Amino acid sequence: MSEGSHDLLLDRLIHEPARLAILTVLSSVSAADFLFLQRATGLTKGNLSSHLTKLEAAGLVMIEKRFVDKKPNTSVALTPVGAERIAVHWGQLERLRRLAGAPAEG
Amino acid sequence: MIILVGVSNLQRRPGAPVLLGVVAGGLALSWVACRLIARYYREHYGEVTPTKRRTQRHAVALVAWVAVLFVGGSKFLFWSPDSPVCVYAAAFALATLVYYAILVGLRTHHVVIWGSLLVVGLLPVWGGLGLDRDPVAMMVAGLALMASGLLDQRLLGRAFGSPTGLTLESRHVGG
Numbered sequence: 001m002s003e004g005s006h007d008l009l010l011d012r013l014i015h016e017p018a019r020l021a022i023l024t025v026l027s028s029v030s031a032a033d034f035l036f037l038q039r040a041t042g043l044t045k046g047n048l049s050s051h052l053t054k055l056e057a058a059g060l061v062m063i064e065k066r067f068v069d070k071k072p073n074t075s076v077a078l079t080p081v082g083a084e085r086i087a088v089h090w091g092q093l094e095r096l097r098r099l100a101g102a103p104a105e106g
Numbered sequence: 107m108i109i110l111v112g113v114s115n116l117q118r119r120p121g122a123p124v125l126l127g128v129v130a131g132g133l134a135l136s137w138v139a140c141r142l143i144a145r146y147y148r149e150h151y152g153e154v155t156p157t158k159r160r161t162q163r164h165a166v167a168l169v170a171w172v173a174v175l176f177v178g179g180s181k182f183l184f185w186s187p188d189s190p191v192c193v194y195a196a197a198f199a200l201a202t203l204v205y206y207a208i209l210v211g212l213r214t215h216h217v218v219i220w221g222s223l224l225v226v227g228l229l230p231v232w233g234g235l236g237l238d239r240d241p242v243a244m245m246v247a248g249l250a251l252m253a254s255g256l257l258d259q260r261l262l263g264r265a266f267g268s269p270t271g272l273t274l275e276s277r278h279v280g281g
Contacts, residue, residue, distance in 0.1 A: 028157070029154040029155060029156060029157060029160075030154075030155040030156060030157050030158070031154065031155040032152065032153070032154040032155070033152045033153045033154070034152070035149075035151070035152030035153075036151060036152025036153060036154050037152070038152070039151055039152055039266045039267070040266070042267070068153075073153075075155075077155075
Protein backbone atom coordinates (compact mmCIF):
# COMPACT_ATOMS: atom_id res chain seq x y z
CA MET A 1 0.00 0.00 0.00
CA SER A 2 1.35 3.40 -0.93
CA GLU A 3 1.96 6.21 1.58
CA GLY A 4 -0.94 8.14 0.07
CA SER A 5 -3.44 5.37 0.74
CA HIS A 6 -2.20 5.12 4.36
CA ASP A 7 -3.18 8.75 4.73
CA LEU A 8 -6.71 7.88 3.71
CA LEU A 9 -7.20 4.98 6.10
CA LEU A 10 -10.39 5.44 8.08
CA ASP A 11 -10.60 5.08 11.83
CA ARG A 12 -12.70 1.91 12.22
CA LEU A 13 -13.78 2.77 15.76
CA ILE A 14 -15.28 6.04 14.54
CA HIS A 15 -16.41 4.95 11.08
CA GLU A 16 -19.01 2.50 12.37
CA PRO A 17 -22.32 4.26 11.39
CA ALA A 18 -23.87 4.45 14.88
CA ARG A 19 -20.66 5.72 16.50
CA LEU A 20 -20.11 8.18 13.66
CA ALA A 21 -23.65 9.49 14.24
CA ILE A 22 -23.10 9.79 18.00
CA LEU A 23 -19.79 11.61 17.64
CA THR A 24 -21.14 13.89 14.92
CA VAL A 25 -24.11 14.89 17.10
CA LEU A 26 -21.79 15.46 20.06
CA SER A 27 -19.45 17.59 17.95
CA SER A 28 -22.28 20.10 17.42
CA VAL A 29 -22.98 20.59 21.15
CA SER A 30 -21.04 20.97 24.40
CA ALA A 31 -22.92 18.09 26.01
CA ALA A 32 -26.10 16.11 25.40
CA ASP A 33 -28.12 13.77 27.56
CA PHE A 34 -28.86 10.15 26.73
CA LEU A 35 -32.40 10.84 25.54
CA PHE A 36 -31.28 13.55 23.13
CA LEU A 37 -28.66 11.23 21.66
CA GLN A 38 -31.28 8.51 21.31
CA ARG A 39 -33.62 10.94 19.55
CA ALA A 40 -30.92 12.32 17.28
CA THR A 41 -29.41 8.98 16.26
CA GLY A 42 -32.52 6.78 16.33
CA LEU A 43 -30.62 4.06 18.21
CA THR A 44 -32.23 1.80 20.80
CA LYS A 45 -31.30 2.29 24.45
CA GLY A 46 -29.19 -0.87 24.52
CA ASN A 47 -27.40 -0.11 21.27
CA LEU A 48 -26.63 3.48 22.25
CA SER A 49 -25.43 2.36 25.67
CA SER A 50 -23.12 -0.24 24.14
CA HIS A 51 -21.60 2.23 21.65
CA LEU A 52 -21.13 4.85 24.36
CA THR A 53 -19.29 2.34 26.51
CA LYS A 54 -16.89 1.61 23.63
CA LEU A 55 -16.37 5.31 22.93
CA GLU A 56 -15.77 6.02 26.62
CA ALA A 57 -13.27 3.16 26.85
CA ALA A 58 -11.41 4.65 23.87
CA GLY A 59 -11.31 8.02 25.63
CA LEU A 60 -13.44 9.74 22.98
CA VAL A 61 -16.39 10.69 25.20
CA MET A 62 -16.95 11.55 28.84
CA ILE A 63 -20.06 10.14 30.51
CA GLU A 64 -21.44 11.80 33.61
CA LYS A 65 -24.23 10.20 35.60
CA ARG A 66 -26.13 12.67 37.74
CA PHE A 67 -29.54 13.54 39.12
CA VAL A 68 -31.69 16.24 37.55
CA ASP A 69 -34.89 17.07 39.47
CA LYS A 70 -34.28 13.92 41.54
CA LYS A 71 -34.27 11.79 38.38
CA PRO A 72 -31.20 9.97 37.05
CA ASN A 73 -29.70 11.56 33.97
CA THR A 74 -26.74 10.58 31.81
CA SER A 75 -24.84 13.42 30.19
CA VAL A 76 -22.34 12.78 27.41
CA ALA A 77 -19.68 15.08 25.96
CA LEU A 78 -16.73 14.71 23.60
CA THR A 79 -13.28 14.68 25.16
CA PRO A 80 -10.66 16.92 23.46
CA VAL A 81 -9.23 13.75 21.87
CA GLY A 82 -12.69 12.74 20.68
CA ALA A 83 -13.31 16.20 19.21
CA GLU A 84 -10.02 16.04 17.33
CA ARG A 85 -10.57 12.46 16.09
CA ILE A 86 -14.06 13.16 14.71
CA ALA A 87 -12.83 16.34 13.00
CA VAL A 88 -9.93 14.41 11.42
CA HIS A 89 -12.33 11.64 10.40
CA TRP A 90 -14.68 14.03 8.62
CA GLY A 91 -11.64 15.58 6.96
CA GLN A 92 -10.64 12.13 5.70
CA LEU A 93 -14.12 11.45 4.36
CA GLU A 94 -14.10 14.82 2.64
CA ARG A 95 -10.71 14.04 1.04
CA LEU A 96 -12.00 10.66 -0.12
CA ARG A 97 -15.07 12.29 -1.63
CA ARG A 98 -12.88 14.81 -3.48
CA LEU A 99 -10.58 12.04 -4.73
CA ALA A 100 -13.55 10.01 -5.94
CA GLY A 101 -14.71 13.02 -7.95
CA ALA A 102 -11.23 13.81 -9.32
CA PRO A 103 -10.26 12.58 -12.83
CA ALA A 104 -8.08 9.43 -12.79
CA GLU A 105 -4.34 9.90 -13.38
CA GLY A 106 -2.97 8.40 -16.59
CA MET B 107 -46.68 38.00 27.47
CA ILE B 108 -46.71 40.19 24.35
CA ILE B 109 -50.47 39.73 24.10
CA LEU B 110 -50.82 40.76 27.77
CA VAL B 111 -48.72 43.88 27.20
CA GLY B 112 -50.98 44.68 24.25
CA VAL B 113 -54.17 44.21 26.29
CA SER B 114 -52.87 46.34 29.18
CA ASN B 115 -51.94 49.16 26.77
CA LEU B 116 -55.32 49.38 25.04
CA GLN B 117 -57.11 52.72 25.36
CA ARG B 118 -60.42 50.93 25.85
CA ARG B 119 -59.02 48.47 28.34
CA PRO B 120 -61.03 46.94 31.18
CA GLY B 121 -61.15 48.68 34.60
CA ALA B 122 -58.18 48.49 36.97
CA PRO B 123 -59.34 45.50 39.10
CA VAL B 124 -60.28 43.44 36.04
CA LEU B 125 -57.08 44.44 34.23
CA LEU B 126 -55.00 43.53 37.27
CA GLY B 127 -56.72 40.15 37.38
CA VAL B 128 -56.17 39.62 33.66
CA VAL B 129 -52.48 40.58 33.86
CA ALA B 130 -51.80 38.60 37.07
CA GLY B 131 -53.73 35.61 35.74
CA GLY B 132 -51.99 35.88 32.39
CA LEU B 133 -48.57 36.08 34.01
CA ALA B 134 -49.32 33.05 36.18
CA LEU B 135 -50.61 31.18 33.15
CA SER B 136 -47.50 32.12 31.15
CA TRP B 137 -45.24 30.94 33.98
CA VAL B 138 -47.06 27.61 34.29
CA ALA B 139 -47.10 27.20 30.49
CA CYS B 140 -43.34 27.91 30.28
CA ARG B 141 -42.62 25.32 32.98
CA LEU B 142 -44.84 22.71 31.34
CA ILE B 143 -43.39 23.35 27.87
CA ALA B 144 -39.81 23.16 29.20
CA ARG B 145 -40.65 19.91 30.98
CA TYR B 146 -42.28 18.48 27.88
CA TYR B 147 -39.16 19.14 25.78
CA ARG B 148 -36.84 17.86 28.51
CA GLU B 149 -38.78 14.63 28.92
CA HIS B 150 -39.49 13.94 25.23
CA TYR B 151 -36.44 15.28 23.43
CA GLY B 152 -33.73 15.39 26.09
CA GLU B 153 -31.35 18.21 26.89
CA VAL B 154 -28.26 19.66 25.32
CA THR B 155 -25.71 22.19 26.45
CA PRO B 156 -24.99 24.42 23.46
CA THR B 157 -21.47 25.20 22.35
CA LYS B 158 -19.98 28.61 23.17
CA ARG B 159 -20.26 29.53 19.51
CA ARG B 160 -23.96 28.70 19.53
CA THR B 161 -24.51 30.75 22.71
CA GLN B 162 -22.69 33.70 21.15
CA ARG B 163 -24.82 33.37 18.03
CA HIS B 164 -27.95 33.46 20.18
CA ALA B 165 -26.69 36.61 21.90
CA VAL B 166 -25.98 38.23 18.52
CA ALA B 167 -29.48 37.28 17.31
CA LEU B 168 -31.05 38.84 20.43
CA VAL B 169 -29.04 42.04 20.06
CA ALA B 170 -30.03 42.22 16.39
CA TRP B 171 -33.70 41.71 17.33
CA VAL B 172 -33.59 44.58 19.83
CA ALA B 173 -31.60 46.78 17.44
CA VAL B 174 -34.01 46.29 14.53
CA LEU B 175 -37.14 46.68 16.66
CA PHE B 176 -36.22 49.55 18.94
CA VAL B 177 -33.35 51.34 17.25
CA GLY B 178 -33.97 50.74 13.53
CA GLY B 179 -37.76 50.89 13.83
CA SER B 180 -37.86 54.20 15.68
CA LYS B 181 -34.90 55.88 14.03
CA PHE B 182 -35.37 55.10 10.38
CA LEU B 183 -39.09 54.58 10.00
CA PHE B 184 -41.92 57.03 10.31
CA TRP B 185 -43.44 56.39 13.74
CA SER B 186 -46.35 58.73 14.36
CA PRO B 187 -49.68 58.18 16.15
CA ASP B 188 -51.51 59.50 13.07
CA SER B 189 -49.73 57.22 10.61
CA PRO B 190 -52.01 54.84 8.65
CA VAL B 191 -49.29 52.16 8.73
CA CYS B 192 -48.11 50.27 11.79
CA VAL B 193 -44.36 50.61 12.12
CA TYR B 194 -44.37 48.55 15.32
CA ALA B 195 -45.89 45.51 13.55
CA ALA B 196 -43.53 45.87 10.58
CA ALA B 197 -40.46 46.39 12.78
CA PHE B 198 -41.42 43.45 15.02
CA ALA B 199 -41.81 41.20 11.98
CA LEU B 200 -38.53 42.35 10.44
CA ALA B 201 -36.69 42.00 13.77
CA THR B 202 -38.01 38.47 14.20
CA LEU B 203 -37.05 37.53 10.64
CA VAL B 204 -33.51 38.79 11.31
CA TYR B 205 -33.45 36.89 14.63
CA TYR B 206 -34.44 33.58 13.02
CA ALA B 207 -32.12 34.15 10.05
CA ILE B 208 -29.13 34.57 12.38
CA LEU B 209 -30.08 31.84 14.83
CA VAL B 210 -31.34 28.91 12.77
CA GLY B 211 -31.79 30.09 9.20
CA LEU B 212 -35.18 31.03 7.81
CA ARG B 213 -37.72 28.26 7.29
CA THR B 214 -40.74 28.58 4.99
CA HIS B 215 -43.19 29.20 7.85
CA HIS B 216 -40.97 31.97 9.27
CA VAL B 217 -41.01 33.76 5.93
CA VAL B 218 -44.77 33.27 5.48
CA ILE B 219 -45.81 34.34 9.01
CA TRP B 220 -43.36 37.19 9.60
CA GLY B 221 -43.31 38.27 5.98
CA SER B 222 -47.11 38.57 6.10
CA LEU B 223 -46.99 40.63 9.30
CA LEU B 224 -44.31 42.84 7.75
CA VAL B 225 -46.51 43.49 4.70
CA VAL B 226 -49.68 43.97 6.76
CA GLY B 227 -47.83 46.39 9.05
CA LEU B 228 -46.86 48.51 6.06
CA LEU B 229 -50.34 48.54 4.54
CA PRO B 230 -52.26 51.78 5.23
CA VAL B 231 -55.06 50.02 7.12
CA TRP B 232 -54.15 50.90 10.70
CA GLY B 233 -55.38 54.51 10.76
CA GLY B 234 -58.77 53.74 12.33
CA LEU B 235 -57.24 52.24 15.45
CA GLY B 236 -55.72 55.52 16.69
CA LEU B 237 -53.72 54.99 19.87
CA ASP B 238 -54.78 51.34 20.01
CA ARG B 239 -52.73 50.64 16.88
CA ASP B 240 -49.54 49.46 18.58
CA PRO B 241 -51.29 47.45 21.34
CA VAL B 242 -53.35 45.67 18.66
CA ALA B 243 -50.12 45.06 16.72
CA MET B 244 -48.60 43.55 19.89
CA MET B 245 -51.51 41.14 20.20
CA VAL B 246 -51.20 40.15 16.53
CA ALA B 247 -47.42 39.72 16.98
CA GLY B 248 -48.09 37.53 20.04
CA LEU B 249 -50.43 35.31 18.03
CA ALA B 250 -47.90 35.17 15.18
CA LEU B 251 -45.21 34.13 17.67
CA MET B 252 -47.44 31.31 18.95
CA ALA B 253 -48.18 30.10 15.41
CA SER B 254 -44.49 30.28 14.51
CA GLY B 255 -43.56 28.33 17.66
CA LEU B 256 -46.14 25.63 16.93
CA LEU B 257 -44.77 25.22 13.40
CA ASP B 258 -41.20 25.12 14.79
CA GLN B 259 -42.36 22.29 17.06
CA ARG B 260 -43.90 20.48 14.06
CA LEU B 261 -40.58 20.73 12.25
CA LEU B 262 -38.74 19.41 15.31
CA GLY B 263 -41.21 16.53 15.56
CA ARG B 264 -40.57 15.64 11.93
CA ALA B 265 -36.80 15.73 12.39
CA PHE B 266 -36.75 13.71 15.61
CA GLY B 267 -39.80 11.48 15.14
CA SER B 268 -42.83 11.09 17.37
CA PRO B 269 -42.26 12.23 20.97
CA THR B 270 -44.38 9.34 22.28
CA GLY B 271 -41.89 6.70 21.14
CA LEU B 272 -39.53 7.24 24.04
CA THR B 273 -40.26 7.68 27.70
CA LEU B 274 -38.66 9.25 30.71
CA GLU B 275 -36.87 5.96 31.46
CA SER B 276 -34.80 6.52 28.35
CA ARG B 277 -33.07 9.49 29.95
CA HIS B 278 -30.62 7.37 31.83
CA VAL B 279 -28.60 4.28 31.25
CA GLY B 280 -26.84 1.90 33.58
CA GLY B 281 -26.78 1.95 37.36
